[in-house]
Amino acid sequence: MSFPEPSTFLRQLFDEAVAVADPMRVVPAALPPKPDGRIVVVGAGKASARMAEAVESVWGPCEGLVITRYGYRRPTAGIEIIEAAHPVPDQAGADATQRMLKLLGSTGAGDLVLALISGGGSALLTAPASDITLDEKQAVTEALLRSGAPIDRMNIVRKHLSEVKGGQLSAAAYPATVFSLLISDVPGDDPASIASGPTVGETSTSADARQILEEFKIDMPDSVTEHLSRETGVISPGAQELESTTNIVVAAPSKSLEAAARLARDRGVAVRILGDALEGEARELAATQVETARGIQAGMTVGEAPVLLLSGGECTVSGRDRGIGGPNAEFALAAAIALDGADGIHAIACDTDGVDGAAEVAGACISPSTLAKAKKLGADPAEALNTHDSHTFFARLGDQIVTGPTLTNVNDFRAFLIEPTRR
Incomplete structure (x- = not known):
């Protein structure tokens, strides 16, 4: 031999x-020239802190906030790294996500939002719909994880119980330009499935999410049943809020x-x-x-x-x-x-x-x-x-x-x- x-x-x-998917190898090659105006870097996922580190290795210190898993922090000069729980979301992730949404709300036309998205972002980027508590979101997540439901089905549910997934992160930044770099951990590398697609339009409905929960015999709190009885806040692919968003998969299985x-x-x-x-x-x-x-x-x-x-x-x-x-x-x-x-x-x-x-x-x-x-x-x-x-x-x-x-x-x-x- x-x-x-x-x-x-x-x-x-x-x-x-693993090495060929290292963000330090794949992110710099995918970055556009650094613009002159305001840049805000946001992100979530197990690779997001390393992605932020890679961005600053090319562009220097940047304004921004990224949420990663406990123990996955990386040294950055300007981008704030916050650690939170995975695979079940926690209060740290919820608080950090609200801060991220507030930061995006301060951007405007002419600004660039660089989104760094990777697997694990579904749990780390957590903003339960306003009529659902974090405890209820955690209970549904834990039940889905035990059920053996495929990741794409789980993520449909997550999107419809969220105010940040299914394109809603990009919507929060509109009318700023959003340039999203993604590291895929999902079969088929569909950007809408990576971290539940925070910068990608969504075609599923609340009825689809409810059907998945019923199929896998997930006990739904009354608030979840009520929430899924009407259309949720996910953004459709052709929506105006996504017109200035670009999604690029930089690493894949x-x-x-x-x-x-x-x-x-x-x-x-x-x-x-x-x-x-x-x-x-x-x-x-x-x-x-x-x-x-x-x-x-x-x-x-x-x-x-x-x-x-x-x-x-x-x-x-x-x-x-x-x-x-x-x-x-x-x-x-x-x-x-x-x-x-x-x-x-x-x-x-x-x-x-x-x-x-x-x-x-x-x-x-x-x-x-x-x-x-x-x-x-x-x-x-x-x-x-x-x-x-x-x-x-x-x-x-x-x-x-x-x-x-x-x-x-x-x-x-x-x-x-x-x-x-x-x-």
Whole structure:
């Protein structure tokens, strides 16, 4: 092999996928020439503080306010960085959002608002509709997270319970020019879904939001039911308030997968990319990809180049009520069980933001020895999967991937390294 030990190689591929999405690499290249007039920088998301740092590395100190996750602060000279809670919003995020809206209200024609938006912004940029309390918004958010609802469906609900999402951030800045840079963490890279589209027009209705809550059996406070019985404040795509808004996606899952693929090919590995927008229950997606990996291996003979199977997107885990588990660790655990110690197949599954579910762990790596190691340590993989306790399982094995804050967020990264075993 022309690459290191498999688990080391897979970690290198993941690190490369994260590195090409670093705001310090992608934001400066996307900035227009610095205008002479007033500039106000706003933003929200796990990558937003790093994006603000990148802006000031080119333009120098700027006026502005950005909201990021606790622990994700970056050094900036002029832009104020405020930390708040994710994935469930808190009072710090709500207070900061009100300050941001007030700042935008001070802008006018001829001013430039630079919006820095990334995944995580849905929770961090929080302004509940006036007839809904923060406590009620938190309860609905927590229930949606437990339900396993896909992120695009969750974000439709979030928009219609908000006074800042679904184009309303841009509307607050009108008639100033809004130039929005986005780092995508959503399948398909739809700007309207990234952080619930604060600078993007919205086509869904309050009835759509109500239907989603009913579909996933979310208990709705009376205020939410009442609020969704009428049209909400989201801004339609053709509205005048959005005429001077430009949205540009500067980093996306597809670009990170391609970067990992290039590195693998440079090491003599054949690459197959399954897609960058795969969704579904983590354990079900794992079973499907294991079947694909086994099929590839069955057609290989010793001496052939290894094959790397890559995919991105966002898995879900339904009924997360007991253990400590995230979708990537659950994917890895389900894959290990499905592989059942099969020789020659290693895998990694990680969230590029370094946080898998609610745990400060990016994900996990598995090998043919995973189940044997678990048995020796007395860890039960089936029980861990049944109770959604995958992080505890991999912590016992020492096979967690822990990065700390990566300061970017381009969704999940999954890879199988497949080596031939048939002569």
